[in-house]
Amino acid sequence: MSELNGAQSLIRTLVDAGVEVCFANPGTSEMHFVAALDTVPEMRGVLALFEGVVTGAADGYARIAGKPAATLLHLGPGLGNGLANLHNARRAHTPIVNVVGDHATYHKQYDAPLESDIEAVAGSLEGWVRRSEHTKDVGADAAATVAAAQDAPGRVATLILPADASWGEGGETCAPIPPRVPQAVDATTVKDVAAVFGTGEPVALLVGGSACREEGLRAASRIGAATGAKVFVETFPARLERGAGLPSIERLGYLAEQVAYQLDGIKHVVVAGTKAPVSFFAYPGKASDLVPEGAQVHTLASVAQDVTRALNEVADLVAADTEPVLAPESRPALPSGPLTPQNWVEVIGALLPENAIIADEANTSGLMLPMATAGAPRHDVLTLTGGAIGYGMPVATGAAVAAPDRPVLNLQSDGSALYTISALWTQARENLNVTTVLLNNRAYAILRLELQRVGAASGGPKANDLLDLSRPDMDFVKIAEGMGVPASRATTAEELAEQLQRAFAEPGPHLIDAVVPPLL
Template sequence: MNGAQALIRTLVDGGVDVCFANPGTSEMHFVAALDSVPRMRGVLALFEGVATGAADGYARIADRPAAVLLHLGPGLGNGLANLHNARRARVPMVVVVGDHATYHKKYDAPLESDIDALAGSVSGWVRRTSDASQVSADAVEGIAASRWGSQISTLILPADVSWSDGAQLFSTMDARPAGADPLLAPEVVEVLRSGEPTVILVGGDATRRAGLAAAARIAAATGARVLCETFPTRLERGAGIPAVERLAYFAEAAAAQLDGAKHLVLAGAKSPVSFFAYPGMPSDLVPAGCEVHVLAGHTGAADALSALADQLAPGTAAPVAAASRPALPTGPLTSASAADVIGALLPERAIVVDESNTSGVLLAQATASAPAHDWLTLTGGAIGYGIPAAVGAAVAAPDRPVLCLESDGSAMYTISG
């Protein structure tokens, strides 16, 4: 068994059974090994940014990582923008980057580059495998780091390590590390019982139905307001789900939403800052005199909110959005009428990938009470994410309709998707 075969078998044993790929010469043994492991589904992309964006969209819906196969440093570089978005989304992903054979690197061939440095800018875990016997062990560690750390793991695989025999398989890590006790936040309980103006800012896994329901229960019982981070990784919304207002993109509007708050409770979200610096405007959007309290990080926020709701709001039901659709519009096509068309016709269980940018400002209102659906957003601000993410979401959930709302300029970056 060569290194490439061991890597693919370890990936599928670890639950990574889809690989979005744009391979080159140094990855040919990995490609050949796909035939020997039929459980791995290979999906070819014509541009690396499509492969990385598709893996992002896949992970957001499947709740587990896909693999990405890239060719040397330039291939990794071509995929960096959507890896940046995936890093900001805190999705798991296993990136395999082929490199020159170990003995060939000293010759500084034209495609030679510092892959480790490039990978480090977007990855939480980076490993260069130097021997076929270590490929599986390194892959096991990378899968665990990605899945349980909600981050990108990058494994650099030299060509001779890939083609060399002597590889062996190591067992994958099945158990999730124990999480923190969600009840260990007494100051948050005190704040919410105080009656002082409080905002709960949700993000991470708290933007799913369970987390939103818990936050809505807390708000109903305590008078706190609930906001969602500006660009959530995956927001469940629509009829039957508690409605939540997203924090505005522009600093002035976001500051107005937070104005008057004495306490800001973070449940899966980061403390809000403006996207850019503006003359005379603060970068930190937390109002002066407002105390920030961290309830939970990106993962575990829904559980923490549920525990908090059981403590603060026993017997309180979460208000949910009623089913309602806008009427189909007539007249000229505008951003408003387009939003109404989408709201009127959006299918049940749809996955909406939103990179509509400025054309989509009215979408939230038009679709708020449409049949329950998932909404994926541009978490990192690097455009060209929408089409690839929609491809990945469709691979993850082939039984669900996927709607990509794509601005024309952003589409040009990854049009081959």
């Protein structure tokens, strides 16, 4: 009989499998897990004040670390609070070991106030859910959960941990279980897809998933350069490597109109590590399927397969002697004058440090960002994969935990900021190198646009009022300072540049409340 309780066997097993960080918002049913942290020094506990910060941070951590973090959530309501960012993680194929505490097994029959259907909510993630009923099984269940989370292409795997399984004696650790690695694409598919590029008809190559890293992008760029195919990155990549010295590949647009323009005249859409493009939302009288009429879709590799290898194989067939097209070093000049939707991105492009991580939730304010940063030093961009807003601040937090030596830049729209604003407190607590540029246009600007795009009657006063964030104006300097993060306000490009340089130069988090008028 071991001398471990269930919680200790769990944490020990996680650490042995390489899971070294737990983002936590615990309650009573998780107190043994919390106590057990002191018995396993290799596990770092990071406290958040809201579960959406926990789950978003776990997402950001894994996107950068390349391996999962654990969460610690308090029963069904805690899982509910974390669900939106788990949804984003699911869409990003991010591995997360999602630990949800529950009542003791024998306590559930009493329908105590916090009792709820955890399986139903976790199951909505279409992931993997296991309930660990017996202390002696907790270690094995934990190892299975870590493997499930890492099975290609990665997923949110939920381990429900009843309090008595956690506190019981007789816990047994379990050795790591190797996860399922990405499968190679068969040679016939590679050959057939390669032939598509030789038809002489216009081809678009759309890459996603793990192919959004350097190696996949280089292969895609070679294919485009050799064959004339238009190459695009999926609209919301989980992690996109870009900047000077890397291929600069345009992302497919968010709006159906943009995509129609990008794919105009295309006869073949080759998808690699993603799916054929669909509209983010439906609009009256407009198609949901964004593949041009009459065009054929060819799948080179699903997101669960070895996309990069398949792209390399196609490139070797159709572009053997072609080099990828790499972005030259190039930064915009530092602009001046009052902030505009155009000049703030130029400030970012001009000053982005080496090896930065951008957590991008700038939404409408960031439409011109990609051009301004294409020739900036090499950096990663993390995007809003699932469309559930309130992702930026938590993901930036987790990314900074994963890469303490890299500068993290969170570009954050005001309308999305309040969902998970307490991430700032965790950034302060952990002294994380996150610089938040809060794009404060005082509106749900994207919804003003969408109100028109869906064909809703032009907004009356009540409708417009529901899209207006200016009554009262939020003062993000005060909000950030209230959570322990030094903050300042920028209304001109010069102020933004000066404050951004200072923020990057000083350790720890900073927030800049950038008052930028709406683009639209």
